[in-house]
Amino acid sequence: MFKNKTTLIILACAAFVALGVAAVKAPGQKPRNLKVLPQDISDAKLDSIMKSYNKALGVSCSFCHVKTKSFTDSLDFVSDAEPMKENGREMMRMTIEINKNHFYFDKKERPEYLTTITCKTCHRGEPFPPED
Numbered sequence: 247m248f249k250n251k252t253t254l255i256i257l258a259c260a261a262f263v264a265l266g267v268a269a270v271k272a273p274g275q276k277p278r279n280l281k282v283l284p285q286d287i288s289d290a291k292l293d294s295i296m297k298s299y300n301k302a303l304g305v306s307c308s309f310c311h312v313k314t315k316s317f318t319d320s321l322d323f324v325s326d327a328e329p330m331k332e333n334g335r336e337m338m339r340m341t342i343e344i345n346k347n348h349f350y351f352d353k354k355e356r357p358e359y360l361t362t363i364t365c366k367t368c369h370r371g372e373p374f375p376p377e378d
Contacts, residue, residue: 279324282338283358291359299334302365303373310334337365 276289283292300306310331311321326332345360368375 277324279326282335282342284356299365302371303369304371305373309373341365341367 276292278285278292280287280292283295287295296307299310303309307321307323310328311323312325312327314320314322341363342358342360344363346357349360349362350357370376
């Protein structure tokens with residue numbers, strides 16, 4: 247059917263690209279929808295930051311992330327359906343700007359990873375900062 251292996255290989259590669267297989271995430275990497283944190287953040291660093299938000303706000307992941315449609319006990323971390331997720335992004339931008347503009351002494355550290363001012367500074371374990 248095919249005259250040589252090269253033609254077969256080229257067609258196979260074209261099929262992978264057409265199906266989007268070439269654009270699949272790196273092996274073992276979780277799907278992402280990062281709009282504030284760096285795209286090259288490791289899964290471990292991302293998980294660590296998200297857990298710090300859980301603790302600082304006294305909430306679970308479902309505070310900002312919706313449940314998946316197929317597995318109701320799982321969360322769809324990529325979805326933007328929960329409005330609180332965008333509110334969280336605004337809070338992240340705010341703390342990054344405060345740290346960058348007032349506490350950015352070590353230029354080897356990325357501004358997104360500075361922790362002088364954090365969610366806990368204002369929230370103190372509550373989903374919404376106290377009014378006092």
